[in-house]
Amino acid sequence: MILGALNTLYDRIDLQTAAYAIPGAILVAHLIPWLWDPQGIRSYPGPFFAKFTDIWLGYVSKKGHRSEVIHEVHRKYGPIVRIAPNHISIADPDALAVVYAHGNGATKSNFYDAFVSIRRGVFNVRDRNEHTRKRKIISHIFSQKNVMEFEPHIRLYVTQLLQQWDRLFGMAVKGMSGDEGESGWKGRDGRLWFDLLPWANYLAFDIIGDLAFGAPFGMIQAAKDVALVPKDQQSMMKSYGKEAKEEEMMGIPAVKILNGRGEFSMSLGSLPPHWRPVVRRLPGWRQGGKDVKNLAGIAIAAVSKRLATPVDRTDLLSNLQAGRDGDGNPLGREELTAEALTLLIAGSDTTSNSTCAILYYLAGNRYAQEKLHKELDEQLGTEDEVAATEAQVKRLPYLEACINEGLRLHSTSSLGLPRLVPEGGMTVCGQFFPEGTVLSVPSYTIHRDPTVWGEDVEVFRPERWFEGDQAAMQKTFNPFSVGPRACVGRNLASLELLIIIASITRRYDFVLEDPDQKILDKSPPVQFAKLIVYPFHLLQISGHTAILRPLLIVLDGLECESEDAREFAILRAKYRSSIPVDWPAETDFEIVVRAVSGLFIFASTVMKDIGSSEHANPFKRLQRHLSQALDLFYARILHKIPQDTSEALCRHTQLRLIQEMSMRT
Numbered sequence: 297m298i299l300g301a302l303n304t305l306y307d308r309i310d311l312q313t314a315a316y317a318i319p320g321a322i323l324v325a326h327l328i329p330w331l332w333d334p335q336g337i338r339s340y341p342g343p344f345f346a347k348f349t350d351i352w353l354g355y356v357s358k359k360g361h362r363s364e365v366i367h368e369v370h371r372k373y374g375p376i377v378r379i380a381p382n383h384i385s386i387a388d389p390d391a392l393a394v395v396y397a398h399g400n401g402a403t404k405s406n407f408y409d410a411f412v413s414i415r416r417g418v419f420n421v422r423d424r425n426e427h428t429r430k431r432k433i434i435s436h437i438f439s440q441k442n443v444m445e446f447e448p449h450i451r452l453y454v455t456q457l458l459q460q461w462d463r464l465f466g467m468a469v470k471g472m473s474g475d476e477g478e479s480g481w482k483g484r485d486g487r488l489w490f491d492l493l494p495w496a497n498y499l500a501f502d503i504i505g506d507l508a509f510g511a512p513f514g515m516i517q518a519a520k521d522v523a524l525v526p527k528d529q530q531s532m533m534k535s536y537g538k539e540a541k542e543e544e545m546m547g548i549p550a551v552k553i554l555n556g557r558g559e560f561s562m563s564l565g566s567l568p569p570h571w572r573p574v575v576r577r578l579p580g581w582r583q584g585g586k587d588v589k590n591l592a593g594i595a596i597a598a599v600s601k602r603l604a605t606p607v608d609r610t611d612l613l614s615n616l617q618a619g620r621d622g623d624g625n626p627l628g629r630e631e632l633t634a635e636a637l638t639l640l641i642a643g644s645d646t647t648s649n650s651t652c653a654i655l656y657y658l659a660g661n662r663y664a665q666e667k668l669h670k671e672l673d674e675q676l677g678t679e680d681e682v683a684a685t686e687a688q689v690k691r692l693p694y695l696e697a698c699i700n701e702g703l704r705l706h707s708t709s710s711l712g713l714p715r716l717v718p719e720g721g722m723t724v725c726g727q728f729f730p731e732g733t734v735l736s737v738p739s740y741t742i743h744r745d746p747t748v749w750g751e752d753v754e755v756f757r758p759e760r761w762f763e764g765d766q767a768a769m770q771k772t773f774n775p776f777s778v779g780p781r782a783c784v785g786r787n788l789a790s791l792e793l794l795i796i797i798a799s800i801t802r803r804y805d806f807v808l809e810d811p812d813q814k815i816l817d818k819s820p821p822v823q824f825a826k827l828i829v830y831p832f833h834l835l836q837i838s839g840h841t842a843i844l845r846p847l848l849i850v851l852d853g854l855e856c857e858s859e860d861a862r863e864f865a866i867l868r869a870k871y872r873s874s875i876p877v878d879w880p881a882e883t884d885f886e887i888v889v890r891a892v893s894g895l896f897i898f899a900s901t902v903m904k905d906i907g908s909s910e911h912a913n914p915f916k917r918l919q920r921h922l923s924q925a926l927d928l929f930y931a932r933i934l935h936k937i938p939q940d941t942s943e944a945l946c947r948h949t950q951l952r953l954i955q956e957m958s959m960r961t
């Protein structure tokens with residue numbers, strides 16, 4: 297019947313009429329709501345197309361730079377802008393406490409429907425009562441006490457990761473290269489070069505796999521993005537408790553799929569719900585739909601494996617199983633799987649992207665990285681434990697400032713999280729918004745508000761966390777969101793970041809391959825940085841702390857006014873942490889002589905050690921530092937001793953040092 301009607305219509309309408317009628321109808325369909333203006337928001341400025349259609353926001357989201365574009369829109373039009381026909385973005389820190397407040401009646405908007413797979417989980421459930429029930433079960437899992445029990449597991453995987461890097465480093469300094477990690481690794485200039493993002497993903501997936509399902513995905517050990525999914529998801533869910541056969545499973549790239557799914561859901565969620573079934577079938581979107589399904593498969597396989605082989609410890613899944621709904625009933629298998637999937641998604645790429653962002657900024661900022669090295673060396677001591685412990689990292693102000701500064705510049709959820717105004721409307725920053733309006737506060741933009749953070753908002757400068765208006769900064773800093781839908785895994789995420797960043801920075805020095813390379817603010821971000829990694833704990837390696845004494849005296853003599861000297865101040869502090877504190881401060885001639893000879897002995901001894909070990913590369917760094925130290929030493933100290941003596945001393949020391957070094961290189 298419908299076909300018949302369409303045929304009749306087709307016969308009656310000629311192509312020319314259709315060419316006018318179709319765009320005309322589309323225009324009218326968009327113009328009427330704008331003229332009618334049911335929410336009374338027509339007066340708010342914003343991009344022209346965004347006033348009439350959701351396509352603008354959908355397009356911007358699909359392109360992957362939503363937060364940056366919205367930021368530019370705010371710079372152009374001011375703090376309150378219309379970014380879709382029914383969506384107002386408010387870039388004002390004061391709005392956070394209203395839009396996301398406890399008890400304000402606002403719910404998540406239909407944006408979150410695009411993130412549902414299997415069934416709604418705590419992240420994408422929109423009904424308030426349903427959310428309260430789920431949240432009660434889940435927040436218990438993430439109590440500070442429970443999170444502390446996870447600490448050894450986090451450290452285990454950080455250790456595995458660093459052992460892998462050490463192994464690759466050993467080969468890289470011999471000039472080798474390999475294909476472990478998504479884009480492989482190579483040795484160049486005696487250093488190890490690789491892309492950090494895949495490794496950060498392996499780490500995050502293995503940690504969350506262990507915490508959630510009692511076993512890691514094994515990505516670090518395999519150095520590969522791979523997870524098992526069932527070929528038939530439904531039947532596997534029905535047979536939970538039975539061990540799956542090998543032929544029922546297949547391997548898929550989990551990280552790739554997670555990223556694809558994030559991009560897909562983000563852009564689909566920005567479109568009106570009635571368009572989504574059509575749009576998801578379009579060529580650029582079909583793969584995203586498959587990713588959503590495959591991702592669910594990862595959770596199904598992991599839950600199935602875990603239920604078939606129970607582990608003798610508490611993990612998130614056992615906590616979920618112990619949870620009860622309002623009537624005292626346990627979660628059904630679908631709900632259990634949906635929540636496990638939520639934790640897998642929420643706890644993996646968030647942590648890995650944050651890790652990458654923080655290390656990216658540290659890699660691009662020598663001063664901050666050295667300062668962090670210093671704090672870690674001083675506080676963590678000289679023990680050669682690979683992964684730092686919670687007790688070691690919990691009160692390190694500079695480490696915390698580096699993490700906060702990284703999260704300020706690069707929050708993984710930097711877009712404004714959309715909330716639906718409840719019955720009765722909502723007044724935000726003096727403006728009234730009626731029921732049904734969608735409001736959001738973009739973290740990306742408020743994290744760059746110069747009135748809060750200062751004029752250098754784009755600069756990674758951890759020091760800002762010790763200056764300025766602390767209350768304003770704390771109020772504006774929003775990486776984990778606020779209110780009833782704030783991140784439930786925040787305690788866990790913070791602990792992970794502290795241990796990961798401390799352990800990596802303490803052990804390695806890293807730089808960007810291309811210093812001008814910008815971090816991309818895609819959500820989720822794509823790969824952005826290469827790291828150079830090499831162990832810097834020369835002194836711990838050498839174990840010759842006694843010989844360090846004269847070296848310190850030399851370094852102590854240096855004044856710290858120039859950039860070079862600042863680096864030496866950091867170096868000195870680092871070395872000092874390995875040495876007994878009862879040192880004479882004098883720099884008389886005797887001591888200078890001892891210092892220079894000590895420097896020489898130190899250098900040659902360390903070089904002997906290093907030269908005979910596989911760590912040939914740190915030697916180069918030491919060599920650079922020592923020759924710089926000597927240059928500065930000559931320039932600034934030697935004028936204090938008789939010239940002929942100093943010249944003889946210089947020549948003698950320099951010559952022997954150079955000879956020794958050239959023998960070793």
Ligand code: HEM
Nearest residue numbers: 418419642643646647650709775776777781783784785789
């Ligand atoms: C650096 C790491 C992390 C960041 C930056 C982060 C950030 C956030 C943000 C901004 C939200 C609010 C999302 C929204 O309203 O749409 C959120 C929610 C959530 N996060 Fe995290 N998160 C991190 C790590 C984790 C971890 C490790 C877990 C657990 C394993 C986790 C579990 C959750 C859950 C379950 C929710 C939904 C809470 C609810 O709606 O009640 N997150 N997270």
